[in-house]
Amino acid sequence: MNRLAASRRRPSVFGIDFLCLGCLLLSLAFVACTEVPADSAGSEAALPVAAPPGPAWAIAIHGGAGVIERDLPEAEKQAYVTALTSALTLGRDALDRGERSVDVVEKVVRFLEDAPQFNAGKGAVFTHQGKHELDAAIMDGETLEAGAVTGVSTVKNPISLARLVLEKSPHVLLAGAGAEAFADDMGVERVGDQYFFVKRRYDAWQRALAREKAEGEQRLGLDSGDKSTDESDDKHGTVGAVALDRDGHLAAATSTGGLTNKRWGRVGDVPIVGAGTYANDAACAVSGTGIGEKFIRHTVAVDIAALVGYGHLPLAEAARVVIEEKLEPGDGGVITVDRTGAIAMVFNTPGMFRGAADADGRFEIAIWNDP
C-alpha cells in the first residue's frame, strides 16, 4: 500500500518511474536486436529473446471484478463456476479446431451475455430509469478493425451487434437510438425489456434508489465514499474474452450492462477502443472490467499494449504496472494475452471471475487470488 500511495504522489502516469528499468531492459534488447537479421526486425523482435515456443493458441475470459465475498453461498459459486467453465470450454474447443480469434471471442462473450449471473445481456443492471442500456465492443488485432455499440436496449446479444458494426458499417461506435436503427437494418435478434430482468439486479437498483433518496441527489456514483458490497458488486460483472488463434492473431471482446442506477446516457470503458477493449497483433489483446471512468482516463487497455510494444515489458509486468500502479485499489482488473500465448489476469479488487486455457493443456477457473 505504501508503494501504491507513493506512486500516486508522483506524476508517473506514463511509467516514467520505470525509465531506468526500461533503459536496462532496452540495453539488453539492443544487444538482442543487433543479432536479429534485418529483414526479421518486425514484430517478432519485440518478443522475449530466446523464449521457448508458446502454446499454439490461448484464451482468457472474465465475468467481472469486484468485491466477491468469500462466503458466497455454495450454489451461487457453483453457478458462476459452471457458466465460466462452459464459456471457456466453448472457446477452447473453437480455438483448438482452428477458428479465428475474432470469431471465438464473439462466441464466448455471447455465451456469457446469455448467462444470467453476469452484468451483460441477460442479467444486466438497471439504469436510473429502470431500463437496461448495454455496451459492447470487439476488436481484431490483425487488422485493428473494431466495432462497438453503446446504450442499446432491445438487442439480445450486443457483442454480435458490435461485430456487425465492425463487418458491415464504415463506423466503429454507434450509440443509442442510432445503434437500434442499425440493429433494425441488420435484422439481429431483439428482446423485450423483461428478457434482461434478474431479481438480484432489480433489488440492487431499488437499494441504489433508496440510498440516493436518503443521501440526496448529489451523490451520483463514483465520488461516493460508500464502498458497500452491494454497490461495488453492482458496478462490476462485465464479461470479456481475449484470444490468440492458431494463425497467431489476437482479438478481444467485452460486454456490459454498465453501472446500476446509471443516468445521463453514461458511456463506460467497454465500447471505447483502448480503454476497456483493445487488440493489436503487435502487442496483446486486453479486456477490462471495473470502474469504467478510471479505465477511460488511464486508457488502460492500450496502455498495457504500449508498455508491451514500446516499453518492452513482459505482458504480466505491463498489466501489473497499469492495474497496480496507475489505478487505485478496487478499480478493477484485466485479462490479456499476447502472441506468444502468455496470459495475464490482474486485478486490484478482492476477486475477479475468470478462466484461462491454452493449447498446452492449461484449463483453469478462478475467483479469488488463491483457490
Add this chain to the structure above:
Amino acid sequence: MNRLAASRRRPSVFGIDFLCLGCLLLSLAFVACTEVPADSAGSEAALPVAAPPGPAWAIAIHGGAGVIERDLPEAEKQAYVTALTSALTLGRDALDRGERSVDVVEKVVRFLEDAPQFNAGKGAVFTHQGKHELDAAIMDGETLEAGAVTGVSTVKNPISLARLVLEKSPHVLLAGAGAEAFADDMGVERVGDQYFFVKRRYDAWQRALAREKAEGEQRLGLDSGDKSTDESDDKHGTVGAVALDRDGHLAAATSTGGLTNKRWGRVGDVPIVGAGTYANDAACAVSGTGIGEKFIRHTVAVDIAALVGYGHLPLAEAARVVIEEKLEPGDGGVITVDRTGAIAMVFNTPGMFRGAADADGRFEIAIWNDP
C-alpha cells in the same frame, strides 16, 4: 509514398519497425538516466537531455484538416484566417496572463464553435436526418480528468458541456438524450436547430443525399472510393486546441459536428479519450481531426503520447510516425504540444487550418504546408 506503402505491408502498428532506432535512443537515454539524481527520475527524465529551456507557455489550434483548395476564394480564406487569428489571440493572451491550460483550451474551442466557418457548434454539418449531432471532449493533463459528450443537438457550446461532465459528474462520456438531460441539470445555454444552420453545410448534405440516392443505400461513407472535394471537405472541419500553461500543465479540447449525412448515432474520435483528444502532463496534449474511425482504431492521440512517454521519441517525430506511417494519406492530422513547449502540427491531407503561439513570441496561422 513507397515508404508509406511498405510500412503498411508490415505489422508495424506498434512501431516495432522502430525497435532498433528505439534501442539506440534508449541506450543514449540510459547514459543520461544514470546521470539524473534518483529523486528527480520522475517525469522530467523523459525530456530531451540538456534541452534548452522552452517557452513558458505554448498553444496550438486547428480548424480541421482535409482537401482545402489552393484557389479558395480570397474572402473565404480571409474569414478562416481572421477566425483562427482571433482564437489564437484569445488563447495567447489567456496563457500569458497565467490562466490554466484546461480553461484556455475550453475558451478557445468555444470561440471556434461559435465561428460559422468550422464544423463544430454553429456551422456543424447535417446528419442523415437533417439534424446536428455534436461531439466534444476536454482533458486535463495534470489529473487525467476528462469530460466528453456525444450526439448533443441543442447545446450551443458542447465543449463547455464536456467541461461540466469533467467538473460536475462522476462520468467521462455522456451520450445523446442522456447528455441533453445532463445539460438540463447544468442549465447550459440551449439553442434551436436553426442556430446551427449554415447554407454551405446544408448544400453539402443535399449533395450527399443525392449521391446516396444515385448510388444506392449501400454506399454509406468511408468505404466509398469517391474522394471528391465536396465529400472530403465535409468530413473535416473539427476544431481543437492544445496548451501548455505557465504552471507546466497540459490540456486538450476538441469539438465537431462529425460527418455530413452520418447516421445510426455514429460516434467519431473526438469524444473518445485517446483517439481524437488526449492530455497527459507526463507526455503531451493532442487534438486530432480527420476520419474518426481511423483515429479510434489507431488510438492516435494516446499513441503519440506513448511514443513520447515510452518510446522516448521527440514530439514531432512521434506525431510524424503516427500520422504518416500508421494512418494513410488523406486521413487527417493532429496538433500537439509537450511540456517543454514544443509544438507539432502534422497532417497527411492537402491542408489543415491551424495556428501556433508561444511565450517566446511565436504567432502563426497556416493552411497548407507552405505559406
